[in-house]
Amino acid sequence: MIEKKIIEIAFHGRGGQTAITASQLLAEMAYESGFKDAISIPIIGAERRGAPIQAFSKISRDAQIRSYSSVTDPDFMLIFDTTLLKIPRVFATIKEGVILIINSNHKIDFNNNLQKNVKIYMVDATGISLKYGLAIEGFPILNIPMLGAFAKISGFYGLDIMEKVIKKKFGSRAEKNMKTAKDAFETVKEMI
Amino acid sequence: MSQKEQEIKFIKGNVAAAYAARSAKVQVISAYPITPQTTVVEKLSDFVDSGDMPAQYIKVESEHSVMAALVGASIAGTRTFSATAGQGLLYMSEMVHWAAGARLPIVMTIASRGIAPPWNIWADFTDVISQRDAGWLISFASSHQEIYDSVLMAYKICENEEVLLPMFVAYGGFVLSHTSKPVIIEPDDKLEKFLPPLPDEKGWPHIFIDPERPMMHGNLIMPSGFYYEFRMKIHDEMMKSTHIIKQTALEFEKIFGRSYGNGLIQEYKIDDAEVALINIGGLALQAEQAVDELRQEGYKVGSVRLRHFRPFPTEEIINIAKKVDVIGVVDRDTAFGSPTGGAVSSECKSALHGTGIDAIILPIITGIGGREVSVEQQKEEFKKLIKLKETGEFPQDMIHGTLWDGILEVK
Numbered sequence A: 001m002i003e004k005k006i007i008e009i010a011f012h013g014r015g016g017q018t019a020i021t022a023s024q025l026l027a028e029m030a031y032e033s034g035f036k037d038a039i040s041i042p043i044i045g046a047e048r049r050g051a052p053i054q055a056f057s058k059i060s061r062d063a064q065i066r067s068y069s070s071v072t073d074p075d076f077m078l079i080f081d082t083t084l085l086k087i088p089r090v091f092a093t094i095k096e097g098v099i100l101i102i103n104s105n106h107k108i109d110f111n112n113n114l115q116k117n118v119k120i121y122m123v124d125a126t127g128i129s130l131k132y133g134l135a136i137e138g139f140p141i142l143n144i145p146m147l148g149a150f151a152k153i154s155g156f157y158g159l160d161i162m163e164k165v166i167k168k169k170f171g172s173r174a175e176k177n178m179k180t181a182k183d184a185f186e187t188v189k190e191m192i
Numbered sequence B: 001m002s003q004k005e006q007e008i009k010f011i012k013g014n015v016a017a018a019y020a021a022r023s024a025k026v027q028v029i030s031a032y033p034i035t036p037q038t039t040v041v042e043k044l045s046d047f048v049d050s051g052d053m054p055a056q057y058i059k060v061e062s063e064h065s066v067m068a069a070l071v072g073a074s075i076a077g078t079r080t081f082s083a084t085a086g087q088g089l090l091y092m093s094e095m096v097h098w099a100a101g102a103r104l105p106i107v108m109t110i111a112s113r114g115i116a117p118p119w120n121i122w123a124d125f126t127d128v129i130s131q132r133d134a135g136w137l138i139s140f141a142s143s144h145q146e147i148y149d150s151v152l153m154a155y156k157i158c159e160n161e162e163v164l165l166p167m168f169v170a171y172g173g174f175v176l177s178h179t180s181k182p183v184i185i186e187p188d189d190k191l192e193k194f195l196p197p198l199p200d201e202k203g204w205p206h207i208f209i210d211p212e213r214p215m216m217h218g219n220l221i222m223p224s225g226f227y228y229e230f231r232m233k234i235h236d237e238m239m240k241s242t243h244i245i246k247q248t249a250l251e252f253e254k255i256f257g258r259s260y261g262n263g264l265i266q267e268y269k270i271d272d273a274e275v276a277l278i279n280i281g282g283l284a285l286q287a288e289q290a291v292d293e294l295r296q297e298g299y300k301v302g303s304v305r306l307r308h309f310r311p312f313p314t315e316e317i318i319n320i321a322k323k324v325d326v327i328g329v330v331d332r333d334t335a336f337g338s339p340t341g342g343a344v345s346s347e348c349k350s351a352l353h354g355t356g357i358d359a360i361i362l363p364i365i366t367g368i369g370g371r372e373v374s375v376e377q378q379k380e381e382f383k384k385l386i387k388l389k390e391t392g393e394f395p396q397d398m399i400h401g402t403l404w405d406g407i408l409e410v411k
Helices: A019-032 A082-086 A125-131 A143-154 A159-187 B013-023 B038-049 B063-075 B086-101 B144-158 B188-194 B227-256 B282-296 B314-323 B343-352 B375-391
Strands: A006-014 A037-043 A052-060 A076-079 A099-103 A119-123 B007-012 B028-031 B056-059 B080-084 B107-112 B137-140 B167-172 B180-185 B265-268 B275-279 B301-306 B308-310 B326-331 B360-366 B403-405
Touching: A006 A019, A006 A082, A019 A037, A019 A052, A019 A143, A019 A159, A019 B007, A019 B180, A076 A082, A076 A143, A082 A099, A099 A143, A119 A143, A125 A143, A125 A159, A143 A159, B007 B013, B013 B038, B013 B080, B013 B107, B013 B144, B013 B180, B028 B038, B028 B063, B038 B056, B038 B080, B056 B063, B063 B080, B063 B086, B080 B086, B086 B227, B107 B144, B137 B144, B137 B227, B144 B167, B144 B180, B144 B188, B144 B227, B167 B282, B188 B227, B227 B308, B265 B282, B265 B314, B275 B282, B275 B314, B275 B375, B282 B301, B282 B375, B301 B375, B308 B343, B314 B343, B326 B343, B326 B375, B343 B360, B360 B375, B375 B403
Parallel strands: A006 A076, A076 A099, A099 A119, B028 B056, B028 B080, B080 B107, B107 B167, B137 B167, B275 B301, B275 B326, B326 B360, B360 B403
Antiparallel strands: A006 A052, A037 A052, A037 B180, B007 B180, B137 B308, B265 B301
């Protein structure tokens, strides 16, 4: 699908929505599924719940990844919270050809402000997470359903790889997580 | 616990440091948390708690006590480890000097961060550079794998009876500490081939705590006594450790198959290069990406990873200057009031003094306090060197003879 040597993914979430963990898991899943190299780059400041959070993954099928810098021209953007789209620096990175996966249960009107060839997919990650009781102190955990949706859209790794990595990381909690992954994999759809 | 097979783990740089301490069969860890190092000692606490690592884990009340505890444990003849950063290293400083003065082979990783005020927790090597004259060997890692590998090499170098000095393995906070990459964790049989045996009951040859062999150490010594001579010996053996570092890098490559140049520096496409950049830490690896991209555009550029700052690779820097006419030396650290403002560039210039080599050194300071440095920015640095070579013109916007690259305009 994408011919670039190094594929770059940007994560935008709010503190507590697990966007940083998502960037680590995505890089690891890509690596496990045969990509030659992968890196996860979280942008860390004074963290607090609800504050805008950025993280990046870079994955490469054959070249070594040697850059540690953040991603300014992503191939994919995973938006954990639709309110983040109103932040100018987030919106500015929605460049031509980018693929967006947005956590939303309804269509978002961009008022024709988007660049050319921007593809937008939506998945109700919050609804899925709550449906399977994947929440900490009432806050829905969004990383696994978002990565399930990304698996479907990108084709970079399958549910089998997700299960392998999730089992390794989360042990007994893997089953519940995988249910959200499968649900998101099946229900993610293009926002038309 | 044993590691039977080689394993590739997808881990943070900090976790790679913790795995290295486990692989090196460290016996005593003392720990105090500080960002961005904390996950090193957290992971080690997991290892010890789960029985995965048969080590003593000492929780102390400050960084000063971290090193005091390691000094005691090391004098008693054990392999020791800790990690710190920034203010923590500064607070520890008195005991840092003590560890070197007592000639203890302690290894500590530094997830380097900017020094306050104002508060800063991001990549900046001023913390470790501030301990330049303490008598520790100082090495920099440019990748996650290199963190793991450098800690293994550190024990072999430090515990060599011709060295018996401590070592810092430094890497950029967040740039390497919190990013994740695949890291090879080596199996026990290979590790045993490479690492020296753990110290036996007799401990180190020169200093021990043993009722059968009473010894006084750390006592007051009159000016007519051997204090002066002890200092000379630290310098003498630090200088000679360059041979041990080279030998260790060779042995490491033979057993594990990963090369780190000659141990002191690692060259990248230098032989036919017209200009070169010398970097420390993660920027050194990233510069190699810049080299490849510029070579595709037809520019003959090369890059050098400075792996050791102490001992300083004087001979290697001279050799590079013989091959390359224009060299940019990049400091991700500040040395206020020094000839160039950066520690590494000052020393590179000093290395060439009196050699008759007329290579030009462009001192560069960049990435201070974690300011991001992109591949594009590094490519621009190379292009400035090319312009310097072609026209003899230094960049316009130098500050006291140094290019502060990426600095914002200030009044």
